[in-house]
Every structure is written in structure tokens, then in C-alpha cells.
Amino acid sequence: MGEDVYVVGIDMIKFGRFPNKSLAELGSEAALLALDDAGLRIQDIEAMWCGNLMQANNMVGQQILQLIGQTGIPVVNCANACATGATAFRDAWLSIKAGVYDVVLAVGVEQMGKGLLGGAGGGRGISKEGLTGSMTMPAVFAEAGMEHARKYGTTFEQFAKVSVKNHHHSTLNPKAMYQIETPLDQVMNAEMISYPNTKLMCSVNVDGSAAAVLVSAKKAKQLGMKRAVKVRASILTSDPWQERDLVMPDVNSCTRLAAKKAYEMAGVGASDIDLVELHDCFATAEILHYENLGLCKDGEAGRMIDAGESALGGRIPVNVSGGLLSKGHPLGATGIANIYEVSTHLRGEAGKRQVEGAKLGMTHVIGLGSACAIHILEKAA
Amino acid sequence: MGEDVYVVGIDMIKFGRFPNKSLAELGSEAALLALDDAGLRIQDIEAMWCGNLMQANNMVGQQILQLIGQTGIPVVNCANACATGATAFRDAWLSIKAGVYDVVLAVGVEQMGKGLLGGAGGGRGISKEGLTGSMTMPAVFAEAGMEHARKYGTTFEQFAKVSVKNHHHSTLNPKAMYQIETPLDQVMNAEMISYPNTKLMCSVNVDGSAAAVLVSAKKAKQLGMKRAVKVRASILTSDPWQERDLVMPDVNSCTRLAAKKAYEMAGVGASDIDLVELHDCFATAEILHYENLGLCKDGEAGRMIDAGESALGGRIPVNVSGGLLSKGHPLGATGIANIYEVSTHLRGEAGKRQVEGAKLGMTHVIGLGSACAIHILEKAA
Numbered sequence: 001m002g003e004d005v006y007v008v009g010i011d012m013i014k015f016g017r018f019p020n021k022s023l024a025e026l027g028s029e030a031a032l033l034a035l036d037d038a039g040l041r042i043q044d045i046e047a048m049w050c051g052n053l054m055q056a057n058n059m060v061g062q063q064i065l066q067l068i069g070q071t072g073i074p075v076v077n078c079a080n081a082c083a084t085g086a087t088a089f090r091d092a093w094l095s096i097k098a099g100v101y102d103v104v105l106a107v108g109v110e111q112m113g114k115g116l117l118g119g120a121g122g123g124r125g126i127s128k129e130g131l132t133g134s135m136t137m138p139a140v141f142a143e144a145g146m147e148h149a150r151k152y153g154t155t156f157e158q159f160a161k162v163s164v165k166n167h168h169h170s171t172l173n174p175k176a177m178y179q180i181e182t183p184l185d186q187v188m189n190a191e192m193i194s195y196p197n198t199k200l201m202c203s204v205n206v207d208g209s210a211a212a213v214l215v216s217a218k219k220a221k222q223l224g225m226k227r228a229v230k231v232r233a234s235i236l237t238s239d240p241w242q243e244r245d246l247v248m249p250d251v252n253s254c255t256r257l258a259a260k261k262a263y264e265m266a267g268v269g270a271s272d273i274d275l276v277e278l279h280d281c282f283a284t285a286e287i288l289h290y291e292n293l294g295l296c297k298d299g300e301a302g303r304m305i306d307a308g309e310s311a312l313g314g315r316i317p318v319n320v321s322g323g324l325l326s327k328g329h330p331l332g333a334t335g336i337a338n339i340y341e342v343s344t345h346l347r348g349e350a351g352k353r354q355v356e357g358a359k360l361g362m363t364h365v366i367g368l369g370s371a372c373a374i375h376i377l378e379k380a381a
Numbered sequence: 382m383g384e385d386v387y388v389v390g391i392d393m394i395k396f397g398r399f400p401n402k403s404l405a406e407l408g409s410e411a412a413l414l415a416l417d418d419a420g421l422r423i424q425d426i427e428a429m430w431c432g433n434l435m436q437a438n439n440m441v442g443q444q445i446l447q448l449i450g451q452t453g454i455p456v457v458n459c460a461n462a463c464a465t466g467a468t469a470f471r472d473a474w475l476s477i478k479a480g481v482y483d484v485v486l487a488v489g490v491e492q493m494g495k496g497l498l499g500g501a502g503g504g505r506g507i508s509k510e511g512l513t514g515s516m517t518m519p520a521v522f523a524e525a526g527m528e529h530a531r532k533y534g535t536t537f538e539q540f541a542k543v544s545v546k547n548h549h550h551s552t553l554n555p556k557a558m559y560q561i562e563t564p565l566d567q568v569m570n571a572e573m574i575s576y577p578n579t580k581l582m583c584s585v586n587v588d589g590s591a592a593a594v595l596v597s598a599k600k601a602k603q604l605g606m607k608r609a610v611k612v613r614a615s616i617l618t619s620d621p622w623q624e625r626d627l628v629m630p631d632v633n634s635c636t637r638l639a640a641k642k643a644y645e646m647a648g649v650g651a652s653d654i655d656l657v658e659l660h661d662c663f664a665t666a667e668i669l670h671y672e673n674l675g676l677c678k679d680g681e682a683g684r685m686i687d688a689g690e691s692a693l694g695g696r697i698p699v700n701v702s703g704g705l706l707s708k709g710h711p712l713g714a715t716g717i718a719n720i721y722e723v724s725t726h727l728r729g730e731a732g733k734r735q736v737e738g739a740k741l742g743m744t745h746v747i748g749l750g751s752a753c754a755i756h757i758l759e760k761a762a
Contacts, residue, residue, distance in 0.1 A: 003479075053438045071621060072635070072638050073619060074471075074618060074619065074752075076617070078458060080456070080458055081440055090457075091457060091459075094476050098475045098476075236428075236455035237454070237455060238446060238454060238456045239443070240452060241451040370440070
């Protein structure tokens, strides 16, 4: 099925708040970093996909090229709520698979406001039975967590431990927004946003950008396979009407469908995966996704966090980057930033937070509205 | 280079003003028409690309599927100024070419306000040397026309004849917003918007939607080739820095680059093309594009319109649908509506406006900011 696709350059800026930079400036920084990482020039790029949510109608990709070099290449701007960056990456992947291009660039960039993640962006104006139309994001993910607690007895403390773990991971990641430990009592005693998620259990609104250079097998061989990462699966889903979770269709059914398809495409199972970057937009979400992605059986996510299985050094490290909870969550950039993190481990370049011997990794994002993207990536050489 | 791609279902709604319908409702109407045209059901569709500019961050594609059937398929929302619909079509084309899918849907939809096409949408916030950042659309295309007049002596009357021709064509197209003749004196004496374009020489702001079902060769054979249309070339460009037109880089250089690449990909020349739907957002623009697309030599566009060569029955009929000037220009829908028009002629189903014996057609859109998309389509059987 089409050509094999490799990532040969990938990078992100340190997430933060940059009110004095333009969106295009932020995006161009990541684009140049990724090109530099690949050892390529802007003239080598044959097409570009740009993921940005908040200014999706504003030709952001073209603006970036106006800053770093206009060569006349095709530029597509795409938006898919919190799956925006991953969607840009996937469209770029399709274009290489089609044999139409050998070298393409995917950029994800977002400039957020301050404060907590509200109902803005992907969820705006969407009317559907249930949750996402009428509730803010914190309420949506609080209710999802409480439904898990009702079914399986998951505790406030278990949810809070997700945040303790991810904040700890972020102390080892110089590109995370925060590098601070948040002990369990601090997480549990932080301002309550929507039970059971306190302020330290909500993702951090930051500005950020990430970019990847995707190439054909032919080009990857030319450039040298040593640091190349092979895309083993690229899956995007929306809400399935049949067999869907009525409480959280966007989050649960969408992710389960994507995970099933991703494992099928890659020809691997959850037990083969060495690390996962998943969509911890709230601490409760990470708990749900352990089960949605098959990292543990249904109902065992609470036990999994208690046992430290998802911590660095554990059975299946999750969000070693610090995750959305501490690295930060610039919506359009997150999907590619996750792929950067996994790629960095597969290359053995993750420094103090390296997952030793990582050969296969998974990234996951969900956007309410609905879009779930999963990528399975493999060390190429 | 990848799989051959065919259009087996394509349709559009009659363009108009639908303030009481939602954007998703408008989009779903075209999606259902295209599926019906293909003889397929929503369950047959494996992925969807949705082009919409004004609500690009609002998960429009998913909203459409919520109305007509949620099956969990990948949905990508994309935006590229006035090339938005064509960009969605092209991304869908890439996905078939990649061999990842056999049947995909591309939808373009837009809900516009009343009035003349202003600076909203794609041009917003874009800062570049020259025109598009600081001038409204009518001023941009007026200046481009005057530059043509300065170089080649093109007259007000010649520009006005474009509008007379396209309005005449639209009287033969039941899906056009207007079906009224506009004699030359009426066009020239209409309210002056920005010299030389009068109100009747500006595209009509309307709501609209169009959709296409794209399939692999294998699937096209299963469905029967009789009404299939083959995609011979699909090209998207942005501003080339080198050898670009300094007055209208978005419009002129972008289009010339795309035309060159499209003829190369299709392995044909301009003289092989039987009809063209091009981006007549203003009457002046159509004159420029005769030359940009190679339909005549530089400086001969005025003579070409005088001689009736671009009228139905002429050497190379242009905008037989009525064009943006009379059919209307719902930004995100226009790119796919153009492909519908050309496909309808290739299928021999264009009724009173049929270009007899049409075997090869071209569609062209440009979005300021910059994006030019050109497709070359061929009668399959």
C-alpha cells in the first residue's frame, strides 16, 4: 500500500508564552529547526502542510514560507481541533505515500491566550446530544473521569498521581513549559477547577510550534537511515455511530477505533510499544486512555498508575515529555510535538528522560468535535 | 507515480442565499447529491476532506457527517483562501493515489454575507510587500487590470465583455445564482466599484456547496467507467520568489507556475483543452488568466474576448457555467463547483450549455495569500 514514509528531521521550540511574536514567526522557528535537523534547505521541500486551529482561515502556512523562503510549493492549511498538528502530519504522510513527493514539511503552530482551556476552538458551535456542545472542556473531562470512578472505583488520588508523574517527567525535558516537581499533596490541594481535576491536573495553555520533515524511502536512504524514524501506522478517526461510548464518544470510542486500526496497520500489539505520548489534556483523560489504547485492561488504569507502570522506568512509560499537563498544549502544535518526543527516544537522543532501548512508540491526540489521530513510529536502523 | 484517480460522483447545490440553513446543512446537501450521483452510500466512503474558509476551525466536516451519517472515518478540514475547495479535492486525490483508500469524499462549502467581496477571509492579516495586505479585493484586481491596460492597451469595453459573456452563459445553467443577460451598456454603466470593474464585473457573494466522490481505478472499473472522469493533473502552488510578477504575484506568477506544472503532469498543451473554468473573481482577472493559463499569447487577451474565442461555441469556451461573476463565488465551494462544471461537460450532461465533444477540461482557482490550484480532467470512457 503505497510508499514507506520516514521522518528524517523533527523538532519543536521550547513551549512558552510569546505574545510579542507573530504566529508565523513561531511556526517558522520550528520549520527551520526541523530542516536543520534533517540537514536540508527550504529549497529541498516539495510541499507543506500547516496545522493551526485559531487562525485556520488565515493562510498561516504561506505566511511561514514568506518568512523563511517562498519557492512556490503547494501549501495546505488544515484544522482538526486538538488533532490539528497530527492531521497536518498525516496529510503530509499521504502525499509521500502517493509517490507524488519525496520531501515534504509538516508544521504545527498555535498561539493561545492565558488561562485554562475553555470551550474555544474545536468545540465551538458544535451541537450534539450529550456533552461537548454545552459544557466547557474542564466539565467534559471531569464528567468522563467521574464516570470511570463510578464504574471502576477510581480515586481522586489516582487521577492526581497522573499529574505528579507528568510534572516529574517534565523536569527532565528542557523544552517543556514547566520543569517543576508537583508533589501529590500540592496537586490535590490546588484550586479545584472541576472535580476531580484541580488546576494542576489541567493542561497548560502555551504558545508553541513543532515541525517534521517526511521523506520517501529513496530519499531516506540518500540521507542516511541512522536517525530516521519509520511511520508504521498513521490513523485518523471520527466518531463511530455504532458501538460508541455514549458518555464520551469523542474521547473513548474515537480513540478505541483509532487504536484498533493503528495496531492493525502496524501489525503490532500494545505490548510491543515501548513508550506512548497520549492526550492528557486533563489528568482524568490519561486514565481513560490507558484503557482506550489497550495499555491495560478496562478497569485497571487506577491500578496501573498506582504501580508506577506508566512512569519513566516502568512497564510502558507514558508522557515522558511532561505531557500536555506540564510540557504544555498549544493546540495545533501538540500532534507534531508528540511525534517529536517519540522520535527523540527512538533516536536515543532523549538525554536524562531516555526510555532505554526504545524501538517502537505511539502518539495519540484527540480533538473534540471529533478527531482522533494515532501514529506508531519505529526506529529505522 | 501512484494510483490513477477517478471522479465517479460530483454535484453542487444551486448557489443562492440561505441564511436560515446551517453551514453543515448546506455541506450535507452537496455530499448527499454527490453520493447519489455515484450510486454510493455514506457507508462506502472511507475518508473525507472538507474545505471551508470562514469557519475553518469549527470541525465543519465532522458536523456534516453528524447530519448524514457518522461512520468513524477520517475527516480533515482544510482552508486555503479561494483555493479551499480545490485543496480539499487535491488532498482527497492524494489519499487515493497513496493507495490508502479506494473511495473518498471531498466537500466544499461556504456561507457568505451579502455585498461585494471585501478583504475578509484569506487576505486577513497577511502582510507582504505590494498589494494584498493593505487593499481590498476590488482594488487589488482593479490595479491588476489597469496594469494589463497599461502594457497592452486593454480597454474598459474588453473587460466588460467578460461579464457580458459569463452572464450570458449563466442563463443556460440552472445551478447558477443568476440567469439574466447583462448587455454591454448595462455592464459598463453599472455602479463603478473600482475602475475598470463595475458592480456587474465583480463576483457574486453567495452561499453554496459542492462535493465529489473520488475513487481508485479498481473501484471505478467496478462502478462502470461510462460517467467516470479521470484526474489527469492536480497541481497546487504558492508564490514563487524567483521570476515572479511583482504587481500580482498571487494571481499571475502563482497561476503561471501551476499551469506549467499541470500541463507537464497531464502531458498535454493548452491547445488540447476543450473548456476552462477559471477564477473570474473580477472581470479583469479573467483577462489576465487567458494569458496566465496559456489560452492565448501575452497581450492577446483583449483580442481574444473581442473575437468571442472564449464564448460558448468559440475556440476555447471559458466559464460556461457563468463563472464567479454570475454563478456565484462561495469561497470554499468554488474549487469543487468548477470541477463539477467541467465533469458535467466531459460526461456530455451539460444540456443547453454543453461544449460539444469535450474530452479534456481545466479548472483553475486562486486564493490570495497565496494558493493556486489547477486540475486537468479527462473523459474516462
